[in-house]
Amino acid sequence: MNALLVSPIILPLITAAITLGFRNYPARSNLISLLGSLLQLLACAMLFIQVIEKGIQVVQVGNWPAPFGITLAADHLSAILLLVTAILGFAVTLYSRAEIDTELLRSGYHPLLNILLAGVCGAFLTGDLFNLYVWFEVMLMASFGLLVLPQEKKQFDGGVKYVMINLFSTLLFITGIGLLYGSTGTLNLADLHLAIQEMNSPGLLAAIAAIFLTAFGIKAGMFPLFFWLPVSYPTPPVAISAILAGLLTKVGVYALIRLFTLVFIFNLSYTHGLLLVGAVATMISGVLGAAAYEEFRRILSFHIISQVGYMILGLALFTPLALAGAVFYLLHHMIVKANLFLISGIAARISGSFELKELGGLYKSHYFLALLFFIPAFSLAGFPPFSGFWAKLILVRAGLEVQAYGAATAAVIVGLLTTYSMTKIWKEAFWKPSPREKDEREKGRAVEAPNIWMLLPVSLLAGLTLLIGLVPSPFLAVAEKAAHELTHPEIYVNAVLGAK
Amino acid sequence: METVLAFLCGIIAAASIYLMLSGNLIRFIFGLVLATNAVNLLIFVSGRLFPTRPPLIAEGAKVATKPLANALPQALILTAIVIGFALLSFVFILFYRTYQCLQTVDTESMRVAEPPEEEENTAKDPGSTSSAQEEAK
Numbered sequence A: 001m002n003a004l005l006v007s008p009i010i011l012p013l014i015t016a017a018i019t020l021g022f023r024n025y026p027a028r029s030n031l032i033s034l035l036g037s038l039l040q041l042l043a044c045a046m047l048f049i050q051v052i053e054k055g056i057q058v059v060q061v062g063n064w065p066a067p068f069g070i071t072l073a074a075d076h077l078s079a080i081l082l083l084v085t086a087i088l089g090f091a092v093t094l095y096s097r098a099e100i101d102t103e104l105l106r107s108g109y110h111p112l113l114n115i116l117l118a119g120v121c122g123a124f125l126t127g128d129l130f131n132l133y134v135w136f137e138v139m140l141m142a143s144f145g146l147l148v149l150p151q152e153k154k155q156f157d158g159g160v161k162y163v164m165i166n167l168f169s170t171l172l173f174i175t176g177i178g179l180l181y182g183s184t185g186t187l188n189l190a191d192l193h194l195a196i197q198e199m200n201s202p203g204l205l206a207a208i209a210a211i212f213l214t215a216f217g218i219k220a221g222m223f224p225l226f227f228w229l230p231v232s233y234p235t236p237p238v239a240i241s242a243i244l245a246g247l248l249t250k251v252g253v254y255a256l257i258r259l260f261t262l263v264f265i266f267n268l269s270y271t272h273g274l275l276l277v278g279a280v281a282t283m284i285s286g287v288l289g290a291a292a293y294e295e296f297r298r299i300l301s302f303h304i305i306s307q308v309g310y311m312i313l314g315l316a317l318f319t320p321l322a323l324a325g326a327v328f329y330l331l332h333h334m335i336v337k338a339n340l341f342l343i344s345g346i347a348a349r350i351s352g353s354f355e356l357k358e359l360g361g362l363y364k365s366h367y368f369l370a371l372l373f374f375i376p377a378f379s380l381a382g383f384p385p386f387s388g389f390w391a392k393l394i395l396v397r398a399g400l401e402v403q404a405y406g407a408a409t410a411a412v413i414v415g416l417l418t419t420y421s422m423t424k425i426w427k428e429a430f431w432k433p434s435p436r437e438k439d440e441r442e443k444g445r446a447v448e449a450p451n452i453w454m455l456l457p458v459s460l461l462a463g464l465t466l467l468i469g470l471v472p473s474p475f476l477a478v479a480e481k482a483a484h485e486l487t488h489p490e491i492y493v494n495a496v497l498g499a500k
Numbered sequence B: 001m002e003t004v005l006a007f008l009c010g011i012i013a014a015a016s017i018y019l020m021l022s023g024n025l026i027r028f029i030f031g032l033v034l035a036t037n038a039v040n041l042l043i044f045v046s047g048r049l050f051p052t053r054p055p056l057i058a059e060g061a062k063v064a065t066k067p068l069a070n071a072l073p074q075a076l077i078l079t080a081i082v083i084g085f086a087l088l089s090f091v092f093i094l095f096y097r098t099y100q101c102l103q104t105v106d107t108e109s110m111r112v113a114e115p116p117e118e119e120e121n122t123a124k125d126p127g128s129t130s131s132a133q134e135e136a137k
Helices: A003-021 A026-054 A076-099 A102-106 A109-125 A129-147 A153-184 A189-197 A202-220 A238-262 A268-292 A296-317 A320-351 A367-380 A387-401 A405-431 A452-470 A472-487 A489-497 B002-020 B025-046 B072-102 B118-124 B126-136
Strands: A057-060 A071-074
Touching: A003 A026, A003 A057, A003 A071, A003 A076, A003 A109, A026 A057, A026 A076, A026 A102, A026 A109, A071 A076, A071 A109, A071 A189, A071 A489, A076 A109, A076 A238, A076 A320, A076 A452, A076 A472, A102 A109, A109 A129, A109 A238, A129 A153, A129 A238, A129 B072, A153 A189, A153 A202, A153 B025, A153 B072, A189 A238, A189 A489, A202 A238, A202 A268, A238 A268, A238 A296, A238 A320, A238 A472, A238 A489, A268 A296, A268 A405, A296 A320, A296 A387, A296 A405, A320 A367, A320 A387, A320 A452, A320 A472, A367 A387, A367 A405, A367 A452, A387 A405, A387 A452, A387 A472, A452 A472, A472 A489, B002 B025, B025 B072
Parallel strands: none
Antiparallel strands: A057 A071
């Protein structure tokens, strides 16, 4: 049994258990959580290298042969996402040292964070549809807990809306599982790929595909199912917002990519046509929403939506190049988005607010922070030489190759509009003179300096963004390999079920 | 039998969606309970219903000779029930705390986390939006 494949799930669970015991000792639980996330990073990096060297890694849990037991499988896509998840987990754990106070640590911040990571990793690894549901639940429960942890008014409001819609999507998900099991008799993803080809009722299958699309669309924040996202993400402490923003919607995107490249590929013009319309609408509505608001984290939340649109666009075009673009986009976006949320936290720490009106003068007072914001913000907008440029370039090119001119145009225009809201934040928070200078009373107040534990993870993530932007070819090569596996499902099927 | 159960699922699901959409936290919980049951029933039916025997193989035999009931959907439902129960208890606590904190169960009047609406909101309840901004600090 390949222990490496199980460790991304087991390690955070162990960390969660230990930190639960030490929750009344802030220093120790911080240290243990940091150690745990480092180990997790190491394990995911080793798994990544193993997948690059030897191809898809498979473990049959409990040694039950494939379609009967639960399979864990890591292909290139899973390996990339696991690595990025571990990096984000590490960065956010570092950041938590500066932001999460003793009160939150006592209420179980670290255990919840680690259970969330375990759930996300489990969802990326599993090769069984029902098991995917279970990991989704693990992840959701932890995120529910994290979202309302500080127990303030607005967190309850945001949390209630988040919980309601996510419970509904979960119910849809399991309805889909029930129907799919009823019509194929299997829940193993690789086995489903084979079983679905022998099914002879396209109408029922299309309905099941639509149910899954809705369920994962809610989780991913796809148009028109995204309204919960900008309400709930800006409410909790920044470290929590960052990990939710970096990971949760992306698990929805991952599930969409997995199911709509492996299982629901019988009627491409229907399913992927629907995805294409959804993707373009998601991109446009997200970016327009961002343009309308003046709150740092709300703008970023709307940008999650528009960026999810890009990833789904890659899936909808369904060519190897487009899928490589989607994978590259996931990789770039998770890092950049979590980083932007963390930076918004530093800006708020300095100025005491997330409202752009009340921010200002950061360029003058904190050059380094301005530089750190500049990298992910303009990477998000797609400026060369940052990582977002390559991601958008590939997707636009893939769109042009299959003559989806409308989608390609939308991608370019949405990129431009993203620049608009990023320059809005830049102008308001960094260039504008601080509103405080006008206020005589506030003038003498000492500005709270950003903590080293805040700057360290942000610099780390910004460095990674820069690295991906300047040396894109190795990352692109991995994304292309992932796309090759996604467009040739028989590779995955053979790895899981054994070559026949 | 399957047709009857299918219609039953549909009726329960319709009732649950009605309850969930009525904009009241208490009704949402009842809707959630109903919806969970509708889905569990659906999985149960998806395993097919025959007048068969429990999935036990006779002593000494290696394979079953007579048709057996499908045990997998029941395992799935069991998992779903356990998870659903955990979620339900969490939702109870969350909604109760929300009620304590916001003094309402009406989802329409929960606007603390929403962006402030210019005229409407300031005219109606200036207190809640300004308190939201204060908390944001």
